[in-house]
Amino acid sequence: MAQSIADRRDVDFVLYEQLEAENLVKLDRYKELNKKMFDMVVTEARNFAIKEILPLNEEGDKIGLTFENNQVIVPECFHRPFKLFREGEWIAMNEDPEVGGQGFPHLITQACMEYIMGADFSFSAFGMVCHGAAKMIELFGTEKQKALFLKKVYSGEWGGSMVLTEPEAGSDVGALTTSAVKNSDGTYSISGNKIFITCGEHNMQDNIIHPVLARIEGAPAGTKGISIFIVPKIWVNADGSLGEPNDIV
Numbered sequence: 001m002a003q004s005i006a007d008r009r010d011v012d013f014v015l016y017e018q019l020e021a022e023n024l025v026k027l028d029r030y031k032e033l034n035k036k037m038f039d040m041v042v043t044e045a046r047n048f049a050i051k052e053i054l055p056l057n058e059e060g061d062k063i064g065l066t067f068e069n070n071q072v073i074v075p076e077c078f079h080r081p082f083k084l085f086r087e088g089e090w091i092a093m094n095e096d097p098e099v100g101g102q103g104f105p106h107l108i109t110q111a112c113m114e115y116i117m118g119a120d121f122s123f124s125a126f127g128m129v130c131h132g133a134a135k136m137i138e139l140f141g142t143e144k145q146k147a148l149f150l151k152k153v154y155s156g157e158w159g160g161s162m163v164l165t166e167p168e169a170g171s172d173v174g175a176l177t178t179s180a181v182k183n184s185d186g187t188y189s190i191s192g193n194k195i196f197i198t199c200g201e202h203n204m205q206d207n208i209i210h211p212v213l214a215r216i217e218g219a220p221a222g223t224k225g226i227s228i229f230i231v232p233k234i235w236v237n238a239d240g241s242l243g244e245p246n247d248i249v
């Protein structure tokens, strides 16, 4: 079998000899950190990847996903490691502590993710889509959206996704036909079909926050007219608790 866990000497070479990662601690943003902490967290990521995630690779392929009662069921062996992954706060380790991150440099995060992804890319995808969806909300969301979703998605308590592709709109994403119509309460009703959505449906997290690409009625054709909507799998009440299932099939 090919070696999927990176050689630590290669990782250290890239971090410290090629990219001189220890210089990052000279920046004000990382002044509380040091090389010992970088080494410790990379070692921990490697140990976690080998012990908890690597065994999933084969089991995940052998067991696979199933679809029961309108829900995608992830193999049972994924659930405990994913809980540990969340509790270890790996998903947002490069984000600011105010939004639930650990404040590590992106470079050190990538060294850690090299191990997590190498151990089982499918497993790592559950974290990646949380990070991507939360980052989008952090950068472009309203204060209300941030308060409702940010920490829960960055922490991995709730999942994320990226919902672009349609049967007739892949590379040419501007050809999408999913439409959004404004309701009187300011929300939008969205209709359309999406395909190939990574972690788009599963039972590993209590909710999934989908950023969905759609065109508001009357918006221009092509990519110019595309908007992104936050579509929760389960509606979220104003106090952050979970409500009724949304109308997503």
Ligand SMILES: Cc1cc2nc3c(=O)[nH]c(=O)nc-3n(C[C@H](O)[C@H](O)[C@H](O)COP(=O)(O)OP(=O)(O)OC[C@H]3O[C@@H](n4cnc5c(N)ncnc54)[C@H](O)[C@@H]3O)c2cc1C
Pocket: 161, 162, 163, 164, 165, 167, 169, 170, 171, 172, 195, 196, 197, 198, 199
């Ligand atoms: C593992 C996996 C995970 C994915 N996860 C997601 C996800 O999370 N969310 C999501 O929205 N989508 C996801 N996708 C879908 C992905 O974004 C699309 O597959 C991709 O955009 C390509 O679209 P398509 O499959 O319709 O192929 P097409 O766009 O139909 O392309 C088919 C072929 O035509 C070629 N081609 C296309 N346009 C041109 C052109 N103008 N000139 C020359 N050649 C061209 C392409 O290179 C390709 O070889 C995922 C796909 C995969 C395989």
